[in-house]
Amino acid sequence: MTTGVVFTEDFKKHDTGRRHPESAGRVDAVARALRDPSLTDKLELLEPRRAEREEILLVHWDRLYEEVLESAGKKRTLLDSDTVASADTAEVAHLAVGAVLTAIEAVMDRTVQNAFAFPRPPGHHAKPDKAMGFCVFNNVAIAARYAQKRYQLERILILDFDVHHGNGTQKVFYTSPEVLFLSTHELGNYPGTGDLGELGKEEGEGFTLNVPMPPGMGDPEFLRIFRDVVVPVGLEFAPELILVSAGFDAHRDDPLGGMNLTRDGYAGITHEILRLAEGTCEGKVVFALEGGYDLHALEKSIVSTLAVMTGEQMPESADFEKAAEELVSEVRQAHGAYWSSLRES
Numbered sequence: 190m191t192t193g194v195v196f197t198e199d200f201k202k203h204d205t206g207r208r209h210p211e212s213a214g215r216v217d218a219v220a221r222a223l224r225d226p227s228l229t230d231k232l233e234l235l236e237p238r239r240a241e242r243e244e245i246l247l248v249h250w251d252r253l254y255e256e257v258l259e260s261a262g263k264k265r266t267l268l269d270s271d272t273v274a275s276a277d278t279a280e281v282a283h284l285a286v287g288a289v290l291t292a293i294e295a296v297m298d299r300t301v302q303n304a305f306a307f308p309r310p311p312g313h314h315a316k317p318d319k320a321m322g323f324c325v326f327n328n329v330a331i332a333a334r335y336a337q338k339r340y341q342l343e344r345i346l347i348l349d350f351d352v353h354h355g356n357g358t359q360k361v362f363y364t365s366p367e368v369l370f371l372s373t374h375e376l377g378n379y380p381g382t383g384d385l386g387e388l389g390k391e392e393g394e395g396f397t398l399n400v401p402m403p404p405g406m407g408d409p410e411f412l413r414i415f416r417d418v419v420v421p422v423g424l425e426f427a428p429e430l431i432l433v434s435a436g437f438d439a440h441r442d443d444p445l446g447g448m449n450l451t452r453d454g455y456a457g458i459t460h461e462i463l464r465l466a467e468g469t470c471e472g473k474v475v476f477a478l479e480g481g482y483d484l485h486a487l488e489k490s491i492v493s494t495l496a497v498m499t500g501e502q503m504p505e506s507a508d509f510e511k512a513a514e515e516l517v518s519e520v521r522q523a524h525g526a527y528w529s530s531l532r533e534s
């Protein structure tokens with residue numbers, strides 16, 4: 190089976206203006222990545238379908254939905270201080286959600302092994318009642334709710350490795366034990382949420398796991414966190430589907446992030462995610478693009494990620510084994526009560 194990629198040039202029609210970092214140029218970077226000669230015959234290109242109103246309302250309030258619809262045809266509507274809608278944004282935002290739904294359908298119906306959707310605008314900052322942080326609708330949160338409903342899934346893992354905390358997604362599932370939200374992000378970066386102590390509440394206590402990483406951490410530290418926190422907890426949770434909020438703004442060249450990942454680091458992380466998916470849900474994993482603002486880094490990181498998703502083998506590396514020692518022990522302390530795999534023996 191192949192790797193599905195859900196993409197359309199129509200994502201360029203969401204026009205944020207020339208100086209906005211979340212620019213239409215990002216769509217060209219994705220297109221270049223998908224044309225990379227090392228990948229072309231291994232990918233199955235899928236057209237995104239348009240999400241229905243009822244699907245978007247699985248997460249969002251009617252009020253936000255109407256606010257977005259009202260922006261249609263208008264040159265510029267400010268949905269939030271840094272989140273702008275152009276004339277076509279409302280339409281494109283339906284396609285962005287639909288892209289992730291299309292990817293889920295392809296993976297769940299087993300027409301592809303795994304899939305990567307490239308929606309724009311991104312989604313993980315969008316709250317039920319509010320667009321924010323370049324995000325209009327929360328593509329991944331809606332997709333998780335859709336998968337619960339359509340496929341009767343009881344356990345979904347959302348993994349968010351964007352450099353920014355996925356506050357919108359966290360909020361949607363904060364009281365839910367059916368969706369484990371697991372996020373790595375840069376400590377102190379936008380939007381300021383995502384402390385280790387934010388761990389879900391009520392029924393959902395323990396089902397939010399934040400790993401705020403100090404600026405400057407790179408490949409070895411990320412690999413250590415994935416090896417010793419993300420994969421063990423993921424295996425213990427045993428999801429039936431894994432959704433990945435894949436932002437590439439923790440890359441060392443990214444203008445909005447202070448982390449130090451390289452394209453090889455993204456390959457390493459992806460390898461760990463696939464290992465987790467193979468150990469729990471027959472490899473059923475859907476990646477969805479979030480951030481990533483250096484266009485060259487974005488293109489190359491996507492190529493590296495897709496190479497691993499299509500079966501490229503990873504060289505064994507051991508240089509991460511002692512990395513991020515203090516952070517790993519903090520996470521174990523904060524979450525050991527919920528996950529036996531984090532209790533130090």
Ligand SMILES: [Zn+2]
Pocket residue numbers: 351352353436438479480481
């Ligand atoms: Zn981001």
